Amino acid sequence: MHRFANPGRFLRLADRLQPWLVLATVIAFAAGLYYALFHSPADYQQGETVRIMYIHVPAAWLALFAYCTIAFASACALIWRHPLADVAAEAASPLGAGFTLIALVSGSLWGRPMWGTYWVWDARLTSFLLLFFLYLGHMALAQAFDDRQRGRRAAAILALVGAINVPIIKYSVDWWNTLHQPASIMRMDGPSIDPSMLVPLLLMAVAFQLFFFTALLARMKAELLSARLRTAMFNRLRSGAAGRAG
């Protein structure tokens, strides 16, 4: 990890990766959408609403993945003061909130025709709504202090405390009687879903994952460049003041 602790080295690496990541993301989305919308069957129970699953499930996975990224980065920031960890956590937070929102909205649009309701307060849905609020809290807290470092520290602690919600979300469908169905992909006995539906689902999951990495890298790069700009402005101000004094 410390090999990429140097922001200069990270920026060079990000610059080199960026065009390939963008290209891979576009290709993955094109393939995923083709399978999801054209080249997959309707479900015998859910009908065409099964196509909502191809964005709902990847978005929900990424919502959890982004939170794990933030929690891991926050631990790195608090324990080792890794200079990029805070930047990564702050950059990942709005993306995670976006994925959570997609999962909540698409799930609710699926629930209306299939369950007969947009929303129920079952354990999975409620813990996922909590995840959304954790993201909002994380974003707000990171910006809440004049001293950026203090805000990031507070946000990191919130992220670590909130990490308890991740296993709760994952196992909520096993621990409680939820209206939400249990896992059908991440199972001990392998996925219980037909390959004709597994292919679009996994392609879309790859696309969402690539999108996350691409956007995360871009936002981290923007923040590092802004930090460099702030330092340069500060130095210029200081040397200007010294010049006038001398």
Added chain:
Amino acid sequence: MEPIRTYLAMGGYAAFVWPAYAVAALILIAFAIDSWRRVKRATAALRRLDGQDAAPIGAAGRPRRSAAPDLPDRSLPQDRSAQS
């Protein structure tokens, strides 16, 4: 036209399938544009600063009290120097 209309109807679930895809597309595209703009803005501001000898102070950004992350961090173990 008929097959297209049938397809768009999504077996009667068009009002649920398409909004779900639209919301996802909207959010992802918004993030893509915002992320790209942030990089452009920061790159342009840095270039402007490099190009000027006396920048209009206070115009491009506020100096912050906190340590910028691209300063060398002394609290990190320096792998290289430890080896040499």
